[in-house]
Amino acid sequence: MADFEVLAGIHQGLFLVLLIVMLLPTIMANQLVFRPTKRAFISSARITLCFLWSALFVFGGHLVMTWVLFESFGWLYIKDKLLGFLPFIFVPLLCCLLSTFPRLWELAGKGSKDSRQSQVDTEYTRILLQEKNVRPAKANSPDRDDALDAEWRGDASCPELLVPLQASVLGCLIALFLQVFFPAVTLEPSILFLAWGVLLAGVSLLWIRQSWKHQYHSTAENWVKPRRLLRFIRFAAFLLMTAFIATIWGNQAMIASRLPDQPPLEGQNQDDHALPDFAFPVKASAHSMPSTGKLRSVDAPTELKQGNPDRTFSLNAQKTTIHQASGKTVEAWTLNGQYPGPELRIKQGELVEITLLNKDISEGIDIHWHGMQTPASYNRLAKGEKSVYRFRAEQTGTYWYHSHQQIPEQVVNGLFGALVIEPAEATTTGAAIRDIAMIHHKDEKAGATLNGSHTRKIETIAPGTTVRLRFINAENAPVTYLLQGTPFQVVAIDGTEVNEPNLIANQALQPGAGGRYDIQFTMPNRPVLFAPAANQQDKGLLLSPDGSEDAVPFLDAEVSVFDPARYGSPIALPFDLSSHFDREYQLLIDGQYGFYDGQFKRLSTVNGDLLPETPLMIEEGDLIKLTFVNRSFQNQSMYLHGHHMLILSRDGKKVTGSPWWTDTLQVAPGETYEVAFRANNPGASMEGNLPKGETAFGIAIPLVYEE
Missing domain, CATH: 1.20.5 (Single alpha-helices involved in coiled-coils or other helix-helix interfaces)
Structure with missing residues (x-):
């Protein structure tokens, strides 16, 4: 497939190129009336005609690029361009072809016959003057017969000649403005109507102004430049x-654009979002939104409030100075004095009780079980306060937890940790199993870390041992890691086991923001290195059979990226592309510039909206289909709020491997995904309850159940 970023970048750049190219004939045409002589007038008219041809050629190239985008990526990638932006250029240029071009062509050849006769008369006059010893006029003094008269000035200043050119420039400006600030303009008819109103009003004013100037230039007896x-x-x-x-x-x-002060978080839906680079809220398409619907919150079941827990944990949040192995010092926000927080490992079916105490973090904290479908239970804890969280571990797999307050700041500073739910009955294979959870995290000072260390760690593992690495990406962007030294299997994605995983090698793992991959292999009698790509062999985790650092595997940066859509073996699905869906939503992801919370920045939008706009309205029991279309220039990690989604297709091609269940989906620029999920986890709306930090950096799909 063609490179989307290249094609879309060229297409967007052509809006600016066309604006510049249209300015040239417009400026030159406006200057025709001020040419000192008819010869200069005709010469300028011909040059103006050439520039107009160039503008038409560039616009033709723009249309060709639009067709290439359509052929490569489909209708949704050109819909707003073809229906929203390009008409503002096409209509004025069509007027140029019908009105400006024939008049300019006539002006370029105007008086050619008279000019030839004038040249003969001028030469004859020069000979007569020489015979009479009369000195001819200076070369820079225009002949009176060659000077522009009122008729020529009138032809050069008529509105039919100039206004279509000026309208084309105005249309290019409007199209460029919409491209930058309203990329999903067809979903915002009020903006589109306003833009057409501006164009029509501008053309009307230009016509009135040019009519007045035409009257002056064509009738003034004592015309002065x-x-x-x-x-x-x-x-x-x-x-x-x-x-x-x-x-x-x-x-x-x-x-x-300024956001209100952070409100209390009571009653907020439990499942949050990953941590992307830009503001990225989600809104349902207008045509699929229900007209009414009451929102409801869900309290924890009674059985969770009573009874003795099977497992208890205490987490004390405080600011601590951490001394790295390399000698670096990090001012971190820790849980139980650890950076990252302690690993919580529990069994499926257990009733878990976790006590969270905020010792000295004045900004307030709470906790979120990322990827788990637990009941809503949010209370922001001020300094000195504590709260008790209880839930039953119904799921199995690899998850993580983090503070739900001012997420970008608090997670970066260290308020997060691994959460592992093991099966109630462990599988007995007779072989020893080494289970290691690894969290990738990016600290502002130490840079990329793995389990809090920015240097390489060493683990001694005996050959023949089955190793399971639970890799968690706690960064706000996709990351790439390599496992070198042995073949491996990807046995789980976002907490869901893969059916019949293949044995692979030399493939990079690239989970999205908040995503998790579980990989498994048998320890060989040589070292195995798990580290970031780009030859960062001094980082990551080195597994050695004897504890030495000899023969460290080389990280090859030129490897393919693991593709879950073609991995494993298929099994029967609860629903697929042929199923009947109760509701379908189309989510167009764009990048645009605008104000957010009082700052001008580049924003990521869905269907042209930002949080806290209208969330995705659903009803319990519905089978929902979502189509993600990434028209932006960056990877977007989509996190489904409180649910797991089944990936049905990518770029129109059906998923052929093991069922790909995920809560975090990385959508690359130019990619289109169709996903589906069952609405089975009612919760409260996030609308109006989102803390400022989460709104500014969140990439969530808020799901609001109708009552």
Whole structure:
């Protein structure tokens, strides 16, 4: 498949190129009336005609690139371009072809016959003057017959010639503005109508202004060319007025974008989101939104509030100075003085009780069990407060926990840890099993770390031992790791076991933000290295049969990335692409610029919206189908709030391997995924309850159940 980022980048860049190319003939056409002679007039008209041809050629290339995008990626990737942006350029250019081009062609050849006769007369006059010893006029003094008269100035200033060119420039500006600030403009009809209103109003004003100028240039007896200083002052005044209006608009947009103070978190849905680079809330398509619907919250079942827990944990959050093995010092926010927090390992079916105490973190904390479908139970804990969390571990697999307050800051500082739920009945194979949970995390000072260490760790494991590495990505972006030294299997993805996993080698693992991969292999009689890609052999985890660091495997950066869509063996599915879905939502992911919480930044949007806009409305028991379309220029890690989704297809091709169940899906630029899930975990709406940090950096799909 063609490179989406290259094609889409060229397509977007052509909007700017076309604006520049259209400015040239427009400026030159406006200057025709000020040409000193007819010869200069005709020459400028011909050059203007060439520039107009160039603009038409660039627009033709724009249409070709649109077709290439359509052929490579489909209708959804060009819908807003073809229906939203390009018409603002096409309509004025069509007017240029019908009105400006024939007039400019006529002006370029205007007076050609008269010019030839004038040249003969001028030569004859020169000979007569020489015979009479009369000195001819200076070369830089235009012949009176060659000077522009009112008729020529009238032809050069008529609205039919100039306004279509000016409208084309205005249309290019509007199209470029919409591309940058409203990439999903077809889903925002009010913005689209407003843009067309601006174009029509602008063209009307330009026509009135040019009609007045045409009357002046074609009828004034004592016509005088305006001084350059006066024309510069007019242009500067126009720019100042435009800047003033833009400043007022920007200030109002900045004020309107400010988020309210962080509200209490009681009743918020339990399952949160991964941690991406940009604001990334989700909204359902307007055509599929129910007209009404009451929201409800779900309290914890009575049996969770009573009875003796099978396993208890205490987590004390406090600020601590951590001394790294390399000698570096990190000011961290820790749980039980550990960075990251302690690993919580429990058995399926156990009733778990966890006590969280906030010792000295004034910003407030709470805790979230990432990827688990537990009841809603959020209470922000102020400094000195504590709370008790109880849930039954119904699922198995690899998960993690983190603070749910000001997520980007608190997770980066260390309020997170691994959560492993083992099967109630362990599988007995007779072979020893070494189970290791590894959390990748990026600290602002120490950089990338694995289990809190930014240097390589060594574990001694006897050959023949079955090793299971539970890899957790706690960074706010996809990461790439390699396992070198032995073949391996990917036995679980986001807590769900893979059916009949293949034995693979030399494939990079790239989980999305918050994603988890469980890999398993038999320890060979040589070292095995698990480390970040790009030849970072001084980081990661080295497994050695004798504890030595000899013969460390070399990390090959030129390897393919593991593809879950083609891995493992298929089995019967509860639903697939042929199933009847109760509701279907199409989520268009775009990158745009705008104000958010008082700051101008690049934002990621879904269907043109940001949190806290309308969330995804569903009803308990519904079978929901979502289509993710990533039209932005960055990887997006989609985290389904409180549910696991089944990946049905990628880029129109059905998933052929083991059923791919996940709660975190990485969608690359230009990729389209169809996923489905059963609405079986009712919870409260996130709308109006999201803390500021989460809103600014969250990539969640808030699901709101109707009552």
